[in-house]
Amino acid sequence: MSVGIRHDDLRRRNRAMVISAVRRAGQPSRTEIAATTGLSHSTISAISADLIQEDILTESKASEPTALKRGRPQIGLALNPEAAAVLTVVLSLNFLSVAVIDYAGQVVAEEQQRLDTLVMPRDDLIGECMAIVRRRLRDPDLDVGSVARIAMGIQGITDSHSRAMLWSPITPLTDIPFADLLEREFGIPATMENDCNMMAVALQWRDPERYRDDFIAILLSHGIGMGLVLKGTLFTGTHSSGGEFGHMIHRPGGALCRCGRRGCVEAYAGNYAIWRSAMKMSEDAEPVDVGDADMRALAAKAREKDGPEREAYRRAGEALGFGLGSLFALIDPAPVAMVGVSAAAFDLIEPALQEAIAQTAGGQHSESISFDTEPNELPLIREGCAARALTFVDQEIFAPGVQARAGAGKNVA
């Protein structure tokens, strides 16, 4: 509210808007862009001429056979894949993966690697991350100069400025400033993103119709995480990545959570909690990591016959339902995407979850609630990182403010 609009900001913003219109719509014509943005044809024409001249956009002449209409055919505008590239790094439990993505959003190279994140010393963990990025950047097929942004995603809590990992379940290490480390090492601007936030960004990117203004992505895995989009924008906390849905209190003084506190939603619905309950262990038992295969076996057993396994999923559903109910009391109901290995067992979870929600204020607008499931979180996290990085390039590099272009990217001016 406190800063005015300068004359030169105008072009910057409208440039950014044309780019974003092209990214969203695929191959829109100038006329379509003019219609969606409300700007005049002349303006769109001028801006797109600039962008084509700068090799950011290309004209994709012969696209579809739209020949059904009379009149001059529309010329589709597309993102030039070679305008820039971004690199994504996803670090999860015992697994590290990297991908290089062109400006049009296509994966052009990738590499994956297993590693023992839980026991690696600090320098080794950082070293492996740097090494895999370095290998990809040295790829002779890749023009290194075009890599304009690195986005790293990690399971755990990051700071609110997307610079550092503060805490993670995949390693006992804390406070690793990955973004700064990557920037210093490779001279490319980088960010450190939270896994659940990237899941939410990816859902919006994949299906902007379904996931538009308000929705929730919940990770059901070792821990319980959440990415929250409100009014079309990702919600992040003021101190940290925010949205620690898993640590809302389900039962004051209740079951022991991995975070050391008691009664969190996660202490009933995290993998370890379901396992603990199914094995009839005490609610005070120390949380242990349970493999995905074990969880799938557990779900199979729960489906087979009634017993402690089924009861464990029931209790998880109850905790999630009351948690969602409280959340919905605050932000109003919204579609929910359940992601992660326990999302594959959502059939076991859902009945108790629905029953619990119905007992809360969130149950009022239950027609606004829908559940999607997606068992595999890693592709979503990577897509989210790619979306983040590309959006940054769109806005900050190809539509920069007064301060001259940062100099990254081969096709820039």
Place this chain on the structure above:
Amino acid sequence: MSVGIRHDDLRRRNRAMVISAVRRAGQPSRTEIAATTGLSHSTISAISADLIQEDILTESKASEPTALKRGRPQIGLALNPEAAAVLTVVLSLNFLSVAVIDYAGQVVAEEQQRLDTLVMPRDDLIGECMAIVRRRLRDPDLDVGSVARIAMGIQGITDSHSRAMLWSPITPLTDIPFADLLEREFGIPATMENDCNMMAVALQWRDPERYRDDFIAILLSHGIGMGLVLKGTLFTGTHSSGGEFGHMIHRPGGALCRCGRRGCVEAYAGNYAIWRSAMKMSEDAEPVDVGDADMRALAAKAREKDGPEREAYRRAGEALGFGLGSLFALIDPAPVAMVGVSAAAFDLIEPALQEAIAQTAGGQHSESISFDTEPNELPLIREGCAARALTFVDQEIFAPGVQARAGAGKNVA
């Protein structure tokens, strides 16, 4: 994201910004405005010349003795009180109040009235509201043409577009479209605002230093309500006024709440809940309305000696603490203002509240949490309504978009 910036929007926005700078700063000089907005002196000069010419701003020459500096003295700019007026209506339990406020924010007239909201039929309730507004508008001292906006505040749930009361604890009636009724009756644009949201707006208006980006206003009264400001803007739900903190679940299946569900925070911390607990009534007992005087007596007794009264406040504090803890897990800790009659008993509530928060994820950044108390909610609600209405006039009437000025307000054009 989808709409472009036109060339004429520029002036509109910068006009709005100059007005808002003057409203915030009191009597800033053109130079100060240029500094805070980042626009050039020439631009500020041109815009303020327009605004003065249109009688929206005035030059307040001889203000303070700033004669300590050399050079041409600054000329303060001030809002012209006669540029417009707004009217606020606050409807609360058994009480209706109206105020007329000039463009500079000063109350120029007010009227208050007792009425039995709990038992009034629909037509009577609406009729009394219309009548009191009509009386104020007929005041010969008031230029009716200058009343540019009506903002009505009510205890209860309103719709997300600020048009109607959906539900309220002060009346069994539901779904009264007050905003539309007022507009139709008086031909003045109107809104229907939620009480707790207005409390939050008022806090920001009163002390923008302390209540700036993120903070929470909680009403501790018959019910428990919340107004939430995130990243500097009021948070509202997608369906309703949002932020039903009082109906987050504290204990699944627990005490009976006024909303008919069980275990809500309000069922432990609302006036009726504290009363019920202090009187050793069952948690299933029907909620009853307790007068403010009775609540003050109860608090006095609790301060006097340990007993069921003190225990009741302790349990209220526990519920509020766990609720805040869950809230803070989602949005990160922020300053809290406790408002309402039970805020005067916050000394009895706070120990258990702090203890509970410490057991939650919200306890991590406890240094970010602070508590203010304000026992009287009505003045805050009125101020919030006034702020809302004046901001509307600033932005929509005195800095309108392409569509010509709406014609309200005598000094326009």
Place this chain on the structure above:
DNA sequence: GTCATTTTTTTCGACACCCGCAATAAATAA
């Protein structure tokens, strides 16, 4: 008391941006 200095505000010329309208381009239908 006059003049230099300092600070604020206004004025003026230049430039950039967007818009509307007319012109041009490229297709189909007659």
Place this chain on the structure above:
DNA sequence: TTATTTATTGCGGGTGTCGAAAAAAATGAC
């Protein structure tokens, strides 16, 4: 081949902001 339709571009005009210089209004020094 020509008329029609639709998309895109070119041009002139209007408006908004900026920077620099001028004007205004005070204080301080001699």
